Amino acid sequence: MRFENKVVIVTGGAKGIGLGCVEVFHDEGAKVIILDRDHRSAEEVAGGLNHKRRNSAAAYACDVGDLTQLSNTMALAINHFDRVDCLINNAGVHPPDTPIEKTNADEVVDLLKINFVSTYVASMAVIDSIKRTQGTIVNISSMTAVLGQKNSCAYAATKGAQLSFTKALALELAPFGVRVNAVLPSNVDTPLMRAWASSLADPQSALQRIAELQPLGRMASPREMGSICLFLATTDSSFITGQGIIADGGASLDY
Ligand SMILES: NC(=O)c1ccc[n+]([C@@H]2O[C@H](COP(=O)([O-])OP(=O)(O)OC[C@H]3O[C@@H](n4cnc5c(N)ncnc54)[C@H](O)[C@@H]3O)[C@@H](O)[C@H]2O)c1
Structure with missing residues (x-):
């Protein structure tokens, strides 16, 4: 039980990689808070976890692209169990393949808010609490941050922003014993x-x-990503900070 009596907040925790994180951390004793715009699915997941272990999960409806709503919901989430040991910035979207000349600036700004500015704002919100617990922040970026992706300029750029932010924030928080890392999956x-x-x-x-x-x-399966996040959130990775962990089943090899 590597996360017993500890609290993790997972954005986009109702499905996919976020759900994989929620399940893996909960199995290790964590109390889990899900922020998701799909409130119904988030409630269902939290309900199932509370059935397994009383008062071990909560769900908040939140569109992370609405930055005011995100700040307000983060404040509620932090107060919920009165501590935070790990924040996983996972909520994100991938638009359909679109050549650059067919995109428009408003769509790029909206995507940047959901995929990157939300990471920034949610991290800002937990700074005080996470310093108290000497906790960790894990950002779910993407291999496209370093490899690019055809017809996905905007998406790749938002994921690159998450990775650069990870490194800069790791430097800022290292003196407080807080570690910040990113996971760069290929295909999950x-x-x-x-x-x-x-x-x-x-x-x-x-x-x-x-x-x-x-x-x-x-x-990869979502739970495999959850296991990497758990590794980054525990003392098993106590000397790793500011890194983008490439989790790609070897996809970037043999170029
Ligand atoms: N699936 C992959 O192969 C892959 C690869 C690299 C990176 N990623 C990244 O992993 C993260 C999760 O991807 P996934 O494949 O699990 O996605 P998914 O769509 O399967 O699940 C995402 C979850 O986040 C929620 N969500 C989406 N937008 C939201 C918003 N604006 N506010 C609140 N909640 C929101 C959804 O409701 C859903 O529950 C994303 O940031 C994505 O860019 C995924």
């Missing part, structure tokens, strides 16, 4: 991945092709 089998594939001409062969991009021959 989540509702987001399946929605993205379904926007392509042949979703099934697209998913097969995506699985084969990893030398391991498959996508």
Whole structure:
């Protein structure tokens, strides 16, 4: 029970990678707070966890792209169990493939708010609490932050911003014993991945092709990402800060 009597806040914790984090941390004894715009699914997840262990989970409705709403909800979340040991900035979206000339600036700004500024604002909100617990922040970035992605300029740029922010914040918080890291997944089998594939001409062969991009021959599961976050949130990784952990099943090898 590596997170017993500790509290984790997960944005976008109702589904996908966020849900994988929620499940892995809860299995290790954590109290879990989910912020998600899909309040119904978040409530269902929290209800199931409370059924397993009383008063061990809570859900808050929040669109992280609405920055005022995010700040207000973070204040409630921090007060809920009166401590925070880990914040996982996971909520994010991937728009359908779009060449740059077909995008518009308003869409880029909106995406930046959801995928990056939310990471900044939620981190700002926990600074005092996380200094008290000498906790950790984990940002779910993407391999596209360092590799780029065709027809996804805006998405890749938001993920790059998360990674740079991770490094700068790690420097700022290191004197307080607070560590900040990012996870850079390649392809994880989540509702987001399946929605993205379904926007392509042949979703099934697209998913097969995506699985084969990893030398391991498959996508990651959300729980595998949760396990990496748990590692980054415990003393198992006590000398690691400011890093982007590449979790890609070998996808970036053999170029
Ligand atoms: N799936 C992948 O292959 C992959 C790869 C690299 C990085 N990522 C990143 O991982 C994160 C999670 O992706 P996923 O695949 O699990 O997505 P998902 O769509 O399967 O799940 C995302 C969860 O976040 C919530 N969410 C989305 N936008 C939100 C918002 N504005 N406010 C509050 N909640 C919101 C959704 O309701 C959902 O519960 C994203 O930041 C994504 O960029 C995913």
